[in-house]
Amino acid sequence: MKLVMILILILSVLGFFGWFFCYQKSLTKQGQRKKDLRYYESVPTRYMIDMNPVSLEEIQKKDPSFEVSYFLFVIFCMFRHIQQAWSNNQSELIQHMIGDSLKEPYQKALKSFIAQGQRNMIYDITPVESRLISFSYDATREEAVVLLTVICYDYLVAVSSQRVIAGSTEHKMMITYLLTVERKLPIKKEEGILCDHCGQMILTPHTIRCPYCNNELVPNIDWILTGKEILASREVE
Numbered sequence: 001m002k003l004v005m006i007l008i009l010i011l012s013v014l015g016f017f018g019w020f021f022c023y024q025k026s027l028t029k030q031g032q033r034k035k036d037l038r039y040y041e042s043v044p045t046r047y048m049i050d051m052n053p054v055s056l057e058e059i060q061k062k063d064p065s066f067e068v069s070y071f072l073f074v075i076f077c078m079f080r081h082i083q084q085a086w087s088n089n090q091s092e093l094i095q096h097m098i099g100d101s102l103k104e105p106y107q108k109a110l111k112s113f114i115a116q117g118q119r120n121m122i123y124d125i126t127p128v129e130s131r132l133i134s135f136s137y138d139a140t141r142e143e144a145v146v147l148l149t150v151i152c153y154d155y156l157v158a159v160s161s162q163r164v165i166a167g168s169t170e171h172k173m174m175i176t177y178l179l180t181v182e183r184k185l186p187i188k189k190e191e192g193i194l195c196d197h198c199g200q201m202i203l204t205p206h207t208i209r210c211p212y213c214n215n216e217l218v219p220n221i222d223w224i225l226t227g228k229e230i231l232a233s234r235e236v237e
């Protein structure tokens with residue numbers, strides 16, 4: 001009789017924990033499911049100073065150089081640099097553009113590409129849409145989360161035979177990324193941008209195209225990538 005009681009007790013304890021863990025698991029799953037592409041497409045931009053919600057104007061009082069559309073352009077340029085370096089297996093170049101948490105996985109993946117004689121070809125990267133999800137400022141750094149959609153070629157190829165291992169050389173991909181970026185403060189004073197087409201020095205801030213020759217200017221990038229997640233990806237054209 002005693003034995004049966006103990007057995008029932010053990011079973012009910014196990015049952016409770018089983019239920020408890022399943023419940024916890026379903027909670028995290030729901031929590032994650034909320035933050036899909038649709039969530040990021042509609043959520044209002046959050047601005048924070050020292051973790052407290054503020055307005056964009058208050059951010060600009062702290063950082064007068066901050067302007068949303070130019071910032072998004074700079075982040076796209078940063079992203080394109082990284083993708084190009086990745087595509088060229090330029091591990092060293094990438095190290096300067098990414099945060100510590102990404103360094104190991106990036107290096108590992110590139111090493112494996114090189115060892116297997118492969119290249120992840122990514123080119124013709126054009127922006128489709130970008131959206132600022134959050135921007136936070138504190139005493140030492142700025143951090144932002146950006147939703148970026150691009151169209152580009154993206155496939156894996158064997159270098160020697162040019163055989164395509166994965167992806168397509170005929171169809172471009174439309175990919176939506178959730179990017180986390182940061183930069184250390186204080187910000188270096190912007191000295192202007194040299195147009196690499198006509199050689200003029202452009203001193204007006206937030207200029208995307210050269211006013212003399214209409215060439216797209218390469219911005220000074222002091223942001224690094226600290227997080228990258230693919231939220232959606234499909235073939236186009």
Ligand SMILES: [Zn+2]
Nearest residue numbers: 195198210213
């Ligand atoms: Zn120019």
